[in-house]
Amino acid sequence: MLLQKVFTSSRIKTDLESSDKDELFEEMVDLLVRSEGRQFPRAAVLDALRNRERKMTTGIKKGIALPHGKAEGVQGLVGAIGLSRSGVDYDAMDGEPVFLVCMLVSSPKDSELHLQALKSIARLLGDPDFYTELLAADTPERAFAVIKSFEDMLSMST
Helix, strand or coil: CHHHHHCCHHHEECCCCCCEHHHHHHHHHHHHHHHHCCCCCHHHHHHHHHHHHHHCCCEEECCEECCEEECCCCCCEEEEEEEEEEEEECCCCCCCCEEEEEEEEECHHHHHHHHHHHHHHHHHHCCHHHHHHHHHCCCHHHHHHHHHHHHHHHHHHC
């Protein structure tokens, strides 16, 4: 049930406005700031995401990006999900736009939890129905319901 705690409906945006990766990072981190409060280390998180992205794009699968990083000042593990109707120019491996973004950030001391969440997301993204249903969600609450449903199914099968 890890992802249900990380991607609460207040951390989901179903109508991303960004057209490129840098705008996207700003928009997604601002979503976390609104959810977590003013003490959230916005600048440090943006730096961590950009530094990670310089190593290799996190546009991992057709239409999907998984930006992630570790930054001082983050409490535990937090994440945000964004859905874009028009696609984001992300410099993905396949050169195609991204429509689903799952962003994760954690404190450097929470590496194990960070890795666990990345693995859980990868398992969900392995199911093409998850991607299709999540993209069809038109509200944060519906998107959260999709995450909950698929994560619950996965936990029952393990």
